[in-house]
Amino acid sequence: MDTIDPSSRQRAALAKRYGEADVPALGPWSETLELLLSHRTLRGFSSAPLPANTLETLVAAASSASTSSNLQTWSVVAVTDHDTKVELAKVGANQKYIVECPLFMVWIADLSRNNRLGREEGMHLEGNDTLEMMLMASLDATLAAQNAAVAAESIGLAMCYIGGLRNDAARVAELLHLPPGAFAVFGMCVGTPKPGAPSEVKPRLPQSIVLHRETYKVGDEKALRTLYDQRMGVFSKRNDMAMQTWTQRVVQRLAKLSGMSGRQHLKETLIRLGFPLQ
Amino acid sequence: MDTIDPSSRQRAALAKRYGEADVPALGPWSETLELLLSHRTLRGFSSAPLPANTLETLVAAASSASTSSNLQTWSVVAVTDHDTKVELAKVGANQKYIVECPLFMVWIADLSRNNRLGREEGMHLEGNDTLEMMLMASLDATLAAQNAAVAAESIGLAMCYIGGLRNDAARVAELLHLPPGAFAVFGMCVGTPKPGAPSEVKPRLPQSIVLHRETYKVGDEKALRTLYDQRMGVFSKRNDMAMQTWTQRVVQRLAKLSGMSGRQHLKETLIRLGFPLQ
Numbered sequence: 001m002d003t004i005d006p007s008s009r010q011r012a013a014l015a016k017r018y019g020e021a022d023v024p025a026l027g028p029w030s031e032t033l034e035l036l037l038s039h040r041t042l043r044g045f046s047s048a049p050l051p052a053n054t055l056e057t058l059v060a061a062a063s064s065a066s067t068s069s070n071l072q073t074w075s076v077v078a079v080t081d082h083d084t085k086v087e088l089a090k091v092g093a094n095q096k097y098i099v100e101c102p103l104f105m106v107w108i109a110d111l112s113r114n115n116r117l118g119r120e121e122g123m124h125l126e127g128n129d130t131l132e133m134m135l136m137a138s139l140d141a142t143l144a145a146q147n148a149a150v151a152a153e154s155i156g157l158a159m160c161y162i163g164g165l166r167n168d169a170a171r172v173a174e175l176l177h178l179p180p181g182a183f184a185v186f187g188m189c190v191g192t193p194k195p196g197a198p199s200e201v202k203p204r205l206p207q208s209i210v211l212h213r214e215t216y217k218v219g220d221e222k223a224l225r226t227l228y229d230q231r232m233g234v235f236s237k238r239n240d241m242a243m244q245t246w247t248q249r250v251v252q253r254l255a256k257l258s259g260m261s262g263r264q265h266l267k268e269t270l271i272r273l274g275f276p277l278q
Numbered sequence: 279m280d281t282i283d284p285s286s287r288q289r290a291a292l293a294k295r296y297g298e299a300d301v302p303a304l305g306p307w308s309e310t311l312e313l314l315l316s317h318r319t320l321r322g323f324s325s326a327p328l329p330a331n332t333l334e335t336l337v338a339a340a341s342s343a344s345t346s347s348n349l350q351t352w353s354v355v356a357v358t359d360h361d362t363k364v365e366l367a368k369v370g371a372n373q374k375y376i377v378e379c380p381l382f383m384v385w386i387a388d389l390s391r392n393n394r395l396g397r398e399e400g401m402h403l404e405g406n407d408t409l410e411m412m413l414m415a416s417l418d419a420t421l422a423a424q425n426a427a428v429a430a431e432s433i434g435l436a437m438c439y440i441g442g443l444r445n446d447a448a449r450v451a452e453l454l455h456l457p458p459g460a461f462a463v464f465g466m467c468v469g470t471p472k473p474g475a476p477s478e479v480k481p482r483l484p485q486s487i488v489l490h491r492e493t494y495k496v497g498d499e500k501a502l503r504t505l506y507d508q509r510m511g512v513f514s515k516r517n518d519m520a521m522q523t524w525t526q527r528v529v530q531r532l533a534k535l536s537g538m539s540g541r542q543h544l545k546e547t548l549i550r551l552g553f554p555l556q
Contacts, residue, residue, distance in 0.1 A: 014338055017342055018341070025334050026335075027329060027330060027333075028329045030429075031310070032310045032313055036425050051306045052305060056485060057302075057304075057305035057307070057311065059485050059488070059489050060311075060315060061311060061315065063488065066317070066319060066427065068441045070527065071528060072488070075487075075494065076489055080492070081492050113487070114528055116496065117503065118532075118533075120500055121529060127537065127538050130535070132542065135544070138413060139416065139420050142417050142420040142421060142424070147428070166410065176494055177493040178494050186417070202348065207334065211333070211354055212355045212356070214356070214357060214359050215454050215455040216386070216455050216456050216457065222394075247395060249347070249348065250349060251401070254392060254403040255396075255403055257404045260408065263408070266408065266409050267408070267409040278542075278545065
């Protein structure tokens with residue numbers, strides 16, 4: 001039994017996320033909120049096997065998420081094969097935790113099921129050819145995945161999203177035998193921490209930047225960003241990360257198309273993979 | 279204290295989601311998993327005000343979700359103004375619960391912050407002009423929103439996503455004063471149930487359809503779909519919904535572009551809203 005009272009724990013959780021100076025007003029609280037607030041991305045996994053039927057449990061959480069108009073335009077491919085993980089890691093900027101983790105879930109925006117349904121019913125589903133449906137399928141996959149992420153953390157596991165699979169979505173489709181109309185939105189490492197793996201709650205932009213009331217208003221964003229740069233600089237130093245402010249990170253990532261590690265070609269790749277994006 | 283043992287509760291939750299015939303193997307369990315499995319979309323809200331500082335609490339959960347490379351390319355606009363909700367409901371197929379709910383959160387794929395950052399740093403961020411970044415911002419908004427959804431349910435509130443805002447993303451941008459490079463991915467009603475509002479756990483496709491092991495394999499999908507059609511038929515009848523199988527729903531929605539309520543134009547709309555989609 002934790003002897004610290006709930007409001008102290010709540011304040012402490014909010015301070016870790018936003019910094020002492022930017023703790024928002026305390027509202028309702030729950031064990032699940034405490035879990036959500038304590039989320040940390042893990043980047044070093046032990047090879048310990050997962051509890052029996054963990055995969056089915058995470059997928060049940062994923063299935064329980066909202067899905068656009070109940071169309072359920074997502075799938076997930078569970079990869080445990082070492083050689084496949086090695087190949088997927090090559091796509092994902094050689095992040096070695098993709099190979100380390102005992103379960104690598106690849107979340108699929110899946111319009112191929114609708115395509116098959118249309119063929120079986122004797123028609124071409126025009127809607128499937130739109131940008132909207134590529135986006136809807138990606139959102140459905142993300143809603144499902146985030147429920148699985150929360151579920152994993154609720155049973156003492158840790159996780160890490162791998163957006164780097166979009167560096168070469170065509171290669172991922174080839175490795176996982178995806179049919180036309182299906183692509184990997186991102187991967188997710190699931191497992192238990194390797195001893196000593198760094199894992200600290202990462203500071204986020206203050207609520208005054210991301211939360212707008214009634215209409216969108218740009219406040220004193222530049223000054224707030226400077227403060228956040230300082231917080232992230234301290235965090236990076238403490239976590240042995242490349243010394244970089246948040247502003248530097250954004251600029252490095254987005255200033256030139258060549259800094260996007262292949263993702264600047266995603267549009268052409270998706271068209272080749274059976275998403276006309278009309 | 280619930281006197282039913284955890285594995286019975288777990289089995290019951292899985293049976294509600296997948297049907298008695300498709301209960302997956304029982305794995306680890308937690309209170310949060312029980313919450314996730316019990317998710318129901320609510321479509322009738324009372325006008326009761328929310329507990330103090332609910333909004334800040336939900337946004338703290340949203341901020342704690344993973345975000346692509348920590349770029350945090352999302353924002354949220356919290357709408358409580360009656361007249362604005364009325365106008366938003368007109369975009370969202372006149373769903374009256376948009377007006378009823380005490381808090382309507384509009385989740386924004388937000389590249390405008392990066393655009394401003396670039397200008398302040400004296401450069402144009404080329405990456406922002408890509409399809410990839412429109413998608414990343416939409417994924418970031420969705421990860422954040424789903425954490426807020428789970429948080430809301432964990433404190434006894436109910437919610438409903440409103441994808442219908444994409445029927446006319448330009449009108450939503452106008453109503454909420456969104457800057458170029460920002461668009462509303464979806465809305466979210468938050469509140470407490472109106473007495474008698476239907477709210478039952480909705481059956482989902484079985485795991486054998488959505489979960490693939492090692493590689494994507496299409497199994498006996500057509501036969502499984504027929505069974506799911508039967509389950510959804512029974513569910514629809516019990517919940518006073520239009521009698522429709524799942525197959526009929528997919529076909530009605532996607533067979534013709536004209537069935538997409540305006541979303542077939544999303545590509546052109548996003549380009550106009552400052553997403554070049556290159």
